[in-house]
Amino acid sequence: MAEVRLENLSKFFGNVMAVDNVDLTVKDGEFLTLVGPSGCGKSTTLRLIAGLEKITEGNIFIDDKLINELPPHKRNISMVFQSYALFPHMSVEANIGFGLKIKKLSRDNKKKKIGWALKLLRLEGLENRLPRELSGGQRQRVALGRALVLEPDVLLLDEPLSNLDAKLRLRMRTELKRLHKKVKTTIIYVTHDQAEAMTLSDRLAVIKDGKILQLGTPKEVYEEPKDLFTAGFIGSPTMNFLPGEIVPLVKDENIMVGVRPEELKLSSKELPNSIRGKSSVTESLGSDNYLYVEVSDTLVSVRLKPEEKVGEGEEIWLFFDERKVHKFDKNTGKRI
Amino acid sequence: MVKIILIGIIIFFIIFPIFILFKYSISDKDSIVTGGKYPEPFWPFNPNFKMFKSLSVRKDFLYSGMVSLEVGLLTVLFCLFLGVPTAYALARYRIPGLGILLFFLLSIRLFPDISAVIPVAEQFFKKPFSYLPPVFLVALAHTLLALPYAIYIAKGVFESIPKDLEEQSQVLGASRAYTFFRILTPLALPGLGAAAIYTFLLSWNEFVFAYFLLFQGTDTTLPVYLLRILTWSPQKNFIAAISLLMCIPVIIFTFAVQRYMRAGLTAGAVK
Amino acid sequence: MPEKTKKYSTWEKLKDNLFVIGITVPAFLYLFAFLVIVLFYLLKFSFGEGLPLLSILSEIEFRKALWRTFWFMLVGTPLQLAVGIILALLVYESFKGVGLVRSLFLVPIAIPALVTAVLVNLLFSYPFGHMNDLFLGKYIFFPKILEAPLNFSGSEFFSISLSMLGKVWRDMPISMLIILAGLQTIENEEYEAAQIMGANFYQRFKYITLPLLTPAISTVLILRSIENWKEFIFPFIIAPAYPLLGVLIERLYHIQQNPQLAGACALWLVLFIGTTTFLFTFLTKTVRAYLVKV
Numbered sequence: 001m002a003e004v005r006l007e008n009l010s011k012f013f014g015n016v017m018a019v020d021n022v023d024l025t026v027k028d029g030e031f032l033t034l035v036g037p038s039g040c041g042k043s044t045t046l047r048l049i050a051g052l053e054k055i056t057e058g059n060i061f062i063d064d065k066l067i068n069e070l071p072p073h074k075r076n077i078s079m080v081f082q083s084y085a086l087f088p089h090m091s092v093e094a095n096i097g098f099g100l101k102i103k104k105l106s107r108d109n110k111k112k113k114i115g116w117a118l119k120l121l122r123l124e125g126l127e128n129r130l131p132r133e134l135s136g137g138q139r140q141r142v143a144l145g146r147a148l149v150l151e152p153d154v155l156l157l158d159e160p161l162s163n164l165d166a167k168l169r170l171r172m173r174t175e176l177k178r179l180h181k182k183v184k185t186t187i188i189y190v191t192h193d194q195a196e197a198m199t200l201s202d203r204l205a206v207i208k209d210g211k212i213l214q215l216g217t218p219k220e221v222y223e224e225p226k227d228l229f230t231a232g233f234i235g236s237p238t239m240n241f242l243p244g245e246i247v248p249l250v251k252d253e254n255i256m257v258g259v260r261p262e263e264l265k266l267s268s269k270e271l272p273n274s275i276r277g278k279s280s281v282t283e284s285l286g287s288d289n290y291l292y293v294e295v296s297d298t299l300v301s302v303r304l305k306p307e308e309k310v311g312e313g314e315e316i317w318l319f320f321d322e323r324k325v326h327k328f329d330k331n332t333g334k335r336i
Numbered sequence: 337m338v339k340i341i342l343i344g345i346i347i348f349f350i351i352f353p354i355f356i357l358f359k360y361s362i363s364d365k366d367s368i369v370t371g372g373k374y375p376e377p378f379w380p381f382n383p384n385f386k387m388f389k390s391l392s393v394r395k396d397f398l399y400s401g402m403v404s405l406e407v408g409l410l411t412v413l414f415c416l417f418l419g420v421p422t423a424y425a426l427a428r429y430r431i432p433g434l435g436i437l438l439f440f441l442l443s444i445r446l447f448p449d450i451s452a453v454i455p456v457a458e459q460f461f462k463k464p465f466s467y468l469p470p471v472f473l474v475a476l477a478h479t480l481l482a483l484p485y486a487i488y489i490a491k492g493v494f495e496s497i498p499k500d501l502e503e504q505s506q507v508l509g510a511s512r513a514y515t516f517f518r519i520l521t522p523l524a525l526p527g528l529g530a531a532a533i534y535t536f537l538l539s540w541n542e543f544v545f546a547y548f549l550l551f552q553g554t555d556t557t558l559p560v561y562l563l564r565i566l567t568w569s570p571q572k573n574f575i576a577a578i579s580l581l582m583c584i585p586v587i588i589f590t591f592a593v594q595r596y597m598r599a600g601l602t603a604g605a606v607k
Numbered sequence: 608m609p610e611k612t613k614k615y616s617t618w619e620k621l622k623d624n625l626f627v628i629g630i631t632v633p634a635f636l637y638l639f640a641f642l643v644i645v646l647f648y649l650l651k652f653s654f655g656e657g658l659p660l661l662s663i664l665s666e667i668e669f670r671k672a673l674w675r676t677f678w679f680m681l682v683g684t685p686l687q688l689a690v691g692i693i694l695a696l697l698v699y700e701s702f703k704g705v706g707l708v709r710s711l712f713l714v715p716i717a718i719p720a721l722v723t724a725v726l727v728n729l730l731f732s733y734p735f736g737h738m739n740d741l742f743l744g745k746y747i748f749f750p751k752i753l754e755a756p757l758n759f760s761g762s763e764f765f766s767i768s769l770s771m772l773g774k775v776w777r778d779m780p781i782s783m784l785i786i787l788a789g790l791q792t793i794e795n796e797e798y799e800a801a802q803i804m805g806a807n808f809y810q811r812f813k814y815i816t817l818p819l820l821t822p823a824i825s826t827v828l829i830l831r832s833i834e835n836w837k838e839f840i841f842p843f844i845i846a847p848a849y850p851l852l853g854v855l856i857e858r859l860y861h862i863q864q865n866p867q868l869a870g871a872c873a874l875w876l877v878l879f880i881g882t883t884t885f886l887f888t889f890l891t892k893t894v895r896a897y898l899v900k901v
Binding site: 339343346351357372376422444454455457479483487540541572583587 | 627630631633634635637638641642644645646647648649652693694697708711712714715717718719720721722723725726727729730732734735736737740745746776779830833836837839840844853856857860861866869870873874876877880884
C-alpha cells in the first residue's frame, strides 16, 4: 500500500506529446482509474509509473520516494497487461510463482504464497494447467494472481477486461472489487470503458490528449462534469447537448446546455419553458426505454417511464428541472 | 554498446572474404606472387581488369557459361512445366493426405545429394539415357533437386490469389482454360517468376550432380569448369575472376528476390 | 429426369478428379521415379556380390571417414546453432538500419558453396597467403604466432576445421532465419511482465526466450546435423586428403572405380542421417517436456 504522486509528468514520443503535464496523487489504498478514449495517453501514463517508458519531464513519487530512475522491479509494483502476457510454456503455478522465483524465495515460502494466491483468485485445482488450456476468465485471474502474489505497493492494470466477453466482464468487475476490498493495495486502473471506471473506482481521472480533464469520485464526475468532453464521455446513454439559443431558460448562443436522458420529462402539451420536438424511434434496452426526439437539428434521448409509450412523428414537448441542467461555454468547453 | 561491436565484427567477417575475392580478381602478378619477400597487400599494387578481359575471349570459359545457362533454362522449363500444374492442384483442391504429400516433397531434399548421385550417374550412363545430350541429363537431375522448392513456392503463390476470382470468372461464363490463362497467370506471374529465378540459381550453383554427370565428357558447367581449372594450380587472380563472375547473377537475383521472399518466409514461418 | 442428372454429375466429378490427378501426377511420378532409381541402385550395390554393405565396415578408410564426419557433425551442429542464435538476437530488435544489417547477414548464402570453398583455400594458401602472412606477423597490426608458414590442407585438424569454418560461414543466414522466425512468436509483453517482476536479461533469456525457442532450436539442430553429415563440397575442396564420408563416396566411385563400395558407403550415409534425425527428435521432445516443468 502506498501513495503515488505524479508531478508535472510529461512524455514525448518524438514530437508527439503523449502525456501533458499531469499532476495526480493516488491515495494510499485507493482504486483510481484513468479513463479516456483510445490514444489519450492513459496507457502511457501507466507505463511511466511502471518504468517501462522513460520520463521526459516531471517526477513520480511512491510514498514520497522519487522513483524516476528506478528500474521496474525496484519500484515494488506489479502490472497486469491487457493480453495478460502469461508465459505460455509455464503452468499456472509456475506463472504465479515466477516473480517469487526471481526473488529467490525458499521452496516452502513460495508454495505458501502461491497457495494463498490460488485461493484468493479461486484457481485451486488448476495449478498444473498451461495457459492455453484455460478460459479467458481463468487466464485473467492467473495474471492477477501473478501480480498480487508479490504483494506490491501499487498494482497497475492496463485494460485487463477488454479481451473478455460482456458477461464475463461484468463478473470480473465484481471480482476486482472484492479483491480490492480484501487486499487493500493501491490500484491504478486504465480503461476506455466509462462504465467500468464508474463502477470500480474510488476516484477516476478523465484523460484526453494527455491531460487530466477532471479528477473526482464517480458521483462528482457524473453529477458535475467540469467540461463538455467529460460530460459527454461519462454516463450511458450519453448526455444530450442542446445549443443554448433554443433552450428557453437560457437563450444564450455562447452556451451549450447538457442534460441527461433521465433528467428530461415529456409532455404532449406545450408547457411554459419547454422545448418543442418531434418524436422518433423508441429504443428498448430491456429495463429502460429511450425515446429519441428530433429537436432542431439534433436527436435528443429521453428516458421513458415504464408505462410511457410514445408513437413516432408526434409533436412533443420537453422540459426539465433548471437546477439539474449543465451549462458549458461553447468556446472553451468549460462548465459555467 | 556490445551489440554494435558484435554486429560490426560479423559484418566484417562476412564482407572481408568477398572483398578479398574481388581484390584477387583485379590483382596484378606482383600482388599475388610474393615469394615471401613481402606480405600480400590488401589492395593490389596495379589493379586491372586484365583477367576479366582475357576471360571474356577465352573459349572454354565462355562455353562453360553457355552450358550453365542452357542447363539452367532447361531446368526452369522442366520445373515450371511439371511443378506449376501440381502446385495449382495442391493449392486449389482438397487432396486427401495433403500434409503427407507435402512432407514427402520437402523431405526429399534431406536425402544426401552425394548418395543419390551414384545411382543417378549409373543410370544416366546406361542406355537409353546415354543417348541424351549431357546438358539435358544434368537438367533432369537439377529438376529433381529444384522441383520440391518450385512446387512449394508456386503453391504459396496460388494460395495467395483468392479462389473467388476464378469462381467469379467461371460464373461469368469463362472456361477453365480461359480463366487460367487470362486471369490467373498474370496475377501469379511475379510469384512464379520468383520460383523460376530460385530454380535457375539452384541449377547455376549446383556442383555435385553436374560434376558426376559431366565427369567423362568435355562439356562443363561453370562450377565444374572451375574445379577442372583448379587441378592445374592456376594464378590466384584467374581463380578469383572466374569465381566472381560465377557469383554475379546470383547476387543480382538474390537481392531482387530476397525482398519478396522475406515477407513470404516470415509470414509462413510465424504461422 | 432425376436419373439423367445423376449420371451427369458423376461424370463431371470423374472429369474433375481426373483433371486434378492428371496435373499432379507427372511431378510426383517424376520424383517417385528417381526415388526408385536411387533405392534400386543403392540396394543393388550394397547387397551385391561380397555384401559390400558389410565388407566396407572393415575398410580403414571408411572407418576413418566415418569418424571424421561424426566429429564434423558433432562440433559443427551446435556451432551453427550458436551462431544462428547470436545473429538472430542481434537483428531481432528494430533499430536504425536493421533492414540493411539483415540484408548483409544474408549475403553468405548468395555465394555458391564452391566459390566459398575456393575462397577459403585462397585465404589460407600455403606457403604464402593472407592468413599465413598474418600469423607470421608480416602485418604490423597482428603479432607473430607462427615461426614458419602452416600447410593448412596438409593437416587433418586444420583442413577439416577450415571446411567447418567455410560451411558455418555460408550457412549462417539459414540458422539465423529459422531462429528469428521463432523469436518473433514471443510477445513483447511477456518480456515486460518478466521485467517488472525483476528478471534481468539473462533470466529473461533463460526462462522465457530459450524454452519458447525450443521448436526453432530443434529444427535448426536437425536440419544442420543432416547438412553436416552429407557435406561434400567443402571437404572435397579444402580437405581432399582427409576424406569425410561424402568425399569418400566420390573417391570410391571415380578413383577406385568401385561403384559397389561407393553405393554401400552412400547407403550407410543415409542410415546415419536417419538415425541421427530420429535421435535428435527424441532428444528435443524429452528436453521440452523437462523445460515445461519450470
